[in-house]
Amino acid sequence: MISQLPTDDWYGCVGDNTLADAILERLMHNSHRLEMKGESMRKRLAPVDTK
Incomplete structure (x- = not known):
């Protein structure tokens, strides 16, 4: 399982x-x-906006 939410924040969620x-x-x-x-x-890998 992968989560961007730290385990300490799961209680509130x-x-x-x-x-x-x-x-x-x-x-x-x-x-x-x-x-x-x-x-x-x-x-980091997003294309650079050259406008």
């Missing part, structure tokens, strides 16, 4: 802390977590 805990527990158990940093590749 889901709205129910118990439900968010249950979802995160199941998703994060035995998972690998990669936190990406830096500018978006969409911005």
Whole structure:
């Protein structure tokens, strides 16, 4: 699963802390977590406007 939303922000997004805990527990158990940093590749690879 891939998400742009940090796991700490899931609680506010889901709205129910118990439900968010249950979802995160199941998703994060035995998972690998990669936190990406830096500018978006969409911005970096966007065509340059020459107008």
